[in-house]
Amino acid sequence: MISNTKLKYLASFKQAKYRAESNVFVVEGEKIVRETLLSDLEVEALCATADWLGANNQLWHGRVNPDKVYEVSDEELSRISLQKAPNKVWLLAVQPQALSADPATNGFVLALDRIQDPGNMGTILRIADWCGIRHIVCTADTVDYLNPKVIQASMGSFLRVGVHYGDLEEYLAQSKTHGKTVYGAVLGGDNVFETPLNDNAVLVIGNESKGISSQLCELVDKKIAIPNWGGTCESLNASVATGIFCAEFRRRKQ
Amino acid sequence: MISNTKLKYLASFKQAKYRAESNVFVVEGEKIVRETLLSDLEVEALCATADWLGANNQLWHGRVNPDKVYEVSDEELSRISLQKAPNKVWLLAVQPQALSADPATNGFVLALDRIQDPGNMGTILRIADWCGIRHIVCTADTVDYLNPKVIQASMGSFLRVGVHYGDLEEYLAQSKTHGKTVYGAVLGGDNVFETPLNDNAVLVIGNESKGISSQLCELVDKKIAIPNWGGTCESLNASVATGIFCAEFRRRKQ
Structure with a gap:
């Protein structure tokens, strides 16, 4: 009652x-x-x-x-x-306490620059969980991972992936001093399937329509892209692209 | 006015x-x-x-x-x-005239078994367009590709990919007689990254929660899966999984 x-x-x-x-x-x-x-x-x-x-x-x-x-x-x-x-x-x-990201942590980290769509955010949490990626670092203006639509789309993965909000520029700069390679998903970047990939890395995924900001782009060591096989479509959905990139990093690590 | x-x-x-x-x-x-x-x-x-x-x-x-x-x-x-x-x-x-699918068409075809979510359907159309996949064959109870939510999520890709609705069982059976290999995305299937892939193929993607029906599963020649690297997540979103599979078929064909 x-x-x-x-x-x-x-x-x-x-x-x-x-x-x-x-x-x-x-x-x-x-x-x-x-x-x-x-x-x-x-x-x-x-x-x-x-x-x-x-x-x-x-x-x-x-x-x-x-x-x-x-x-x-x-x-x-x-x-x-x-x-x-x-x-x-x-x-x-x-709400759990906000986490602070440690740029000295080894391994593969996903970084989100202003992802806005809650469905994409939830799906990206699920991809990270599936791929065993423990940390996602986000710009402060990325959609809140505790937004109800994100929670539902993540299917419980929000419980298993650490999501950190803060100054992504500073995080990337510090990660580089700790020996991490910063990859950026950029249309027209190098074919990811033919690029050597280092697993001690940060992969930056940009906003759904604007991509990665110019300030963050300057910190990217290697721009990577999925080949546009069909040649008629402008872009892939942000979470699908994230899935293909993360799977490729994991496949190579095997 | x-x-x-x-x-x-x-x-x-x-x-x-x-x-x-x-x-x-x-x-x-x-x-x-x-x-x-x-x-x-x-x-x-x-x-x-x-x-x-x-x-x-x-x-x-x-x-x-x-x-x-x-x-x-x-x-x-x-x-x-x-x-x-x-x-x-x-x-x-x-509405354009309904297309009938020709199982004798060469090349890679995507088959959808009861995909229900319009967002997934639109995203899958965009994946097909990006990957240069010209045909998607769907069970009659797959979500309508002219549903407004599908149209918006497809970002125009609905104009460039032929979507066919009909008897998927019959289509798969006939495709096999024309020498096509039928792959099915099935949790627990063989690691797609270690499986020989034939590009003259149909890849079947199942319903978001129920997967591929048992009748269609019987027509699958090879069950394939994306390795569950993290081990804590039950499944990937259907459109993300489709993106990873299609990218792998395209990468191998290069």
């Missing part, structure tokens, strides 16, 4: 400004809520249908403070949900 | 059932409308702001019947648009 007042309060978190003020974010649906409950994120509220609560007792009992668990009807769920088709369970979690 | 009656009539095409009844589809935004006007598709209506019509006179004048060109204000445009941020121009085009 849930009071109308509580329901209205939780529904307010549909709005980004209230999530930001209260330092929380929303996770929805069986799969992603399950993974969130198995993580060490702090839970602020858990709303679910009676059958979900019954079937998943082992998952939430003892994990979430009973005062923060609410049984809701499908109709009540639809009032707090951001999804077109709410799926049994809704969770409000406390 | 546009009458209120006409505006209401055009606004009705926001609904899929009216588009289907009248055999039309909607294209929006400067880039995609430009490409559509340069194609040979039949235009049923063109609505645009005064400045767009002035600046693009060469593009539409003589190409579109003057009775079908309407100058609209931004406010009028937003009434007929399906976009959150309408971009100067809106076009209604007549």
